[in-house]
Amino acid sequence: MLSEFDLIQQYFQRPRHPQRATLGIGDDCALLTPSPAMQMAISSDMLVEGRHFFAGEDPYRLGHKSLAVNLSDLAAMGARPVGFTLALALPAAERDWLDGFSRGLFALADAFNIELIGGDTTKGPLNICITVFGEVAPGQALRxxxxxxxxxxxxxxxxxxxxxxxxxxxxxxxxxxxxxxxxxxxxxxxxxxxxxxxxxxxxxxxxxxxxxxxxxxxxxxxxxxxxxxxxxxxxxxxxxxxxxxxxxxxxxxxxxxxxxxxxxxxxxxxxxxxxxxxxxxxxxxxxxxxxxxxxxxxxxxxxxxxxxxxxxxxxxxxxxxx
Amino acid sequence: MLSEFDLIQQYFQRPRHPQRATLGIGDDCALLTPSPAMQMAISSDMLVEGRHFFAGEDPYRLGHKSLAVNLSDLAAMGARPVGFTLALALPAAERDWLDGFSRGLFALADAFNIELIGGDTTKGPLNICITVFGEVAPGQALRxxxxxxxxxxxxxxxxxxxxxxxxxxxxxxxxxxxxxxxxxxxxxxxxxxxxxxxxxxxxxxxxxxxxxxxxxxxxxxxxxxxxxxxxxxxxxxxxxxxxxxxxxxxxxxxxxxxxxxxxxxxxxxxxxxxxxxxxxxxxxxxxxxxxxxxxxxxxxxxxxxxxxxxxxxxxxxxxxxx
CATH class of the missing domain: 3.90.650.10 (PurM-like C-terminal domain)
Structure with missing residues (x-):
């Protein structure tokens, strides 16, 4: 049986970004160093099975879409994406699902050069909650x-x-x-x-x-x-x-x-x-x-x-x- | 029937903090202005009914605890709490539940002088995902x-x-x-x-x-x-x-x-x-x-x-x- 620790380590832990996230997954908090004089743009979206996607949805697509809808909020503010957290409730820790989901998620993250900096995993009805962080110069955000x-x-x-x-x-x-x-x-x-x-x-x-x-x-x-x-x-x-x-x-x-x-x-x-x-x-x-x-x-x-x-x-x- | 918009406005929207969050609930993202030369400490926790709390749990206590477990992560890094986002999946928009939950949540938020800066609400099995933000001076975080x-x-x-x-x-x-x-x-x-x-x-x-x-x-x-x-x-x-x-x-x-x-x-x-x-x-x-x-x-x-x-x-x- 895949433990919570193994699940995170095998599917969601990746090498740290050298410059930005001083500390990523594996501590009580992630530490992020904001660029000087920039504002942080922050948005959370929660995706629920049967509501935002069909039961049995392909996990790769789901990984992509879960991050995409959050990045779209940053786009609407004109912010540059920096990183995101992922909180995930899963009915069971299934390797195939986790493999597909994490690949879809990271393919999009890599396309925008951002990283997963922290999060949470728990057992429960499938629920994906991503919080994204971006940067925008003061006064420039599109409101x-x-x-x-x-x-x-x-x-x-x-x-x-x-x-x-x-x-x-x-x-x-x-x-x-x-x-x-x-x-x-x-x-x-x-x-x-x-x-x-x-x-x-x-x-x-x-x-x-x-x-x-x-x-x-x-x-x-x-x-x-x-x-x-x-x-x-x-x-x-x-x-x-x-x-x-x-x-x-x-x-x-x-x-x-x-x-x-x-x-x-x-x-x-x-x-x-x-x-x-x-x-x-x-x-x-x-x-x-x-x-x-x-x-x-x-x-x-x-x-x-x-x-x-x-x-x-x-x-x-x-x-x-x- | 309480709409998503009314739900947010009635139970979760409050006056903005004058100094910190430039823009809170009601745009695509919240905008947060980090204090100069401070690191951001960030943590997400997801609470699921039947796993982290009993079905039918008192909503006031649940509002308190949902934020408390996240603030505890900031405490463990030695970070000063600044704000948080709340993503909430609810089986139905029940006024009594929302009233109790938001009162418990904000009572603790007020005790630590932090504010809700954004989030998401959706229909689904009860799930509470909070992401907290704090500040800590570089090199001082407790790792x-x-x-x-x-x-x-x-x-x-x-x-x-x-x-x-x-x-x-x-x-x-x-x-x-x-x-x-x-x-x-x-x-x-x-x-x-x-x-x-x-x-x-x-x-x-x-x-x-x-x-x-x-x-x-x-x-x-x-x-x-x-x-x-x-x-x-x-x-x-x-x-x-x-x-x-x-x-x-x-x-x-x-x-x-x-x-x-x-x-x-x-x-x-x-x-x-x-x-x-x-x-x-x-x-x-x-x-x-x-x-x-x-x-x-x-x-x-x-x-x-x-x-x-x-x-x-x-x-x-x-x-x-x-």
Whole structure:
């Protein structure tokens, strides 16, 4: 039987990063040396079986996604990722599962040059809680409260394919196997927009930002509320995922506007920054699309490509009412 | 029905600390401004129903204990607590539970002048994951690897009453109601030894430290392994909790040496620091007891009050093999 100590040592303990984490796994706390004059950006996300992922989900993908959704929060602040802790409740210490999970986790961690600095393991219903740490220069963080009337609204990448895959798994939408597989990559292996977020923050060209996890309309709503503004969103301008783009207009509108699980950035920036935004996005090979504008008047107005009002019944995801 | 947003706003959002957390709950990340030239000490603990606490546990006590076990990790490093994140999976958003839990949590947070800076809530089997942040001056952290041959071994407070209460609840040991209630305070409302840990670190008078959560013998074992040393422990010198002290010798020895859930500090210090240790402990009103010594020879030797070898069958708690 694999003990807790062996589990940590075999699957989660790796050589220490020479510069940053003075002390990693194996003491009461990790010790992290912040870079001088930088702020720490910190976020925690908890993933629960049956809620955030299916029972029996492939452990490699789960390791990737658990870290990706947290890195996406750092991206939305414009912070540079530094490290993370992992607290893990497992029904049993199964070697195959641990091997896959840790490989998926560390593959993404290595891609962003960050390390696991501590955590906890215990027996219990499968639950993955990651806390990420990043750094951002004072005053540069992209805040939800910073949108200004007249700002453009931008979206990175594409939206809706993760939601389409979910609909396919649930047989709410008929999808051929190849389409389901293609869409499902967005659901299982989201890539956090870390480089774009860092660049927007460093260049000071964006105002507000949020990552799109519960659906664009709901997440943009947080920016509007906290900034005390409204917005007009051209729903037909929303960039649909490659698979969703082949479907009918109603499905495309619904899943781009309020799909969820996208892990793209929604950010606002002054009109004067348009060319700078496009250049920054191009420099990190991340497509961005201008999809609307921030209004002084409160409320969110959805329009079609011609500017006519659209009455869509949309709802963001809420963990306790849905 | 209480939404996720309302749940956070009603039970977990409080006024921001004016100095430290620049940005707290309500953005993608919290922003924390580290004090210049300090290291961050970081620890995560996950508490699972049926494993770390009984189903139906009083929520106030649970809020207290969830934070206390994390603060105990900071205490064991000698770090000053600064803030924490809370990720919470709940079967349902019940007002009574949330009210009790948040009151217990914040009562302890206020006692240590720290704040909740962010987190996550989701539906799922009850699971509480807290990550704490503290600060410690470079070089001052109390590490498990720093014990030296010849060091005294010290214990703060008393041991074993939490384990005795557990035995009482399980009817492994007969306890009258008043005794059970007295012992159970140690199980439900542990007080982390934060001030003592900070003082030992700041004065530089201790070498290694660990907090006793899985039983002294097992936790001291981590210090011995990481420091490459052994130890001799006078089991009869171990300070028993007030209720346990009234029980027979065998029970007292077993529960002080390997009870678990004590949240006291075990630390080592040179013999020359004895009077400084006692003075420091007195200044923060925390009793400390000298219970053994670190040996150059590996292994842990248990003795009785007369120095004769004791062969106790003891085992630390392991989450996956027990």
């Amino acid at each position: 939800r409260s910073a949108a200004q009337a007249g700002d453009d609204i931008w979206i990175s990448g594409t939206l809706g394919d993760a939601r389409l895959a979910l609909a396919g798994y649930r047989h709410e939408v008929a999808l051929d196997p190849a389409s389901l597989q293609a869409a499902a990559v967005r659901m299982h292996l989201p890539v956090p927009r870390v480089e774009l977020g860092m660049l927007l923050a460093r260049q000071g060209i964006a105002h507000a930002a949020i990552d799109i996890s519960d659906g664009l309309v709901g997440d943009l709503g947080h920016i509007l509320k906290q900034s005390g503004v409204g917005a007009t969103l051209n729903v037909d301008a929303l960039p649909a995922g490659a698979v969703l783009a082949t479907r009918d207009t109603a499905l495309r509108r619904a899943y781009t506007a309020a799909g969820g699980d996208d892990y793209e950035l929604c950010f606002t920036a002054p009109v004067s920054a348009r060319s700078a935004i496009l250049a920054a996005a191009a420099s990190v090979a991340t497509p961005v699309t201008h999809v609307g504008s921030i209004d002084a008047a409160s409320g969110l107005r959805l329009t079609d490509a011609g500017g006519a009002a659209l009455a869509l019944q949309l709802q963001g995801f809420d963990h306790f009412t849905s | 498990r690897s720093a014990a030296q041959a010849g060091d005294d071994i010290w214990i703060s407070g008393t041991l074993g009453d939490a384990r005795l209460a557990l035995a009482g609840y399980r009817h492994e040991v007969a306890l009258d109601p008043a005794s059970l209630q007295a012992a159970a305070v140690r199980m439900h409302l542990p007080v982390p030894r934060v001030e003592l840990g900070m003082l030992l670190a700041r004065q530089g008078i201790a070498h290694a430290a660990i907090d006793i959560s899985d039983g002294l013998v097992g936790d001291l074992g981590h210090i011995l392994k990481q420091s490459g040393v052994g130890a001799t422990l006078n089991v009869d010198a171990l300070p028993a909790g007030a209720v346990l002290a009234t029980r027979d010798t065998a029970l007292r020895r077993a529960y002080t040496a390997a009870g678990g859930d004590d949240y006291e500090l075990c630390f080592t210090a040179p013999v020359s620091a004895r009077s400084a240790i006692l003075a420091a402990a007195a200044s923060v009103a925390t009793p400390v007891t000298h219970v053994g010594s670190i040996d150059a020879a590996s292994g842990l030797r248990l003795t009785d009050a007369g120095g004769a070898a004791l062969a106790l069958q003891l085992q630390g708690f392991d989450h996956f093999t027990s």
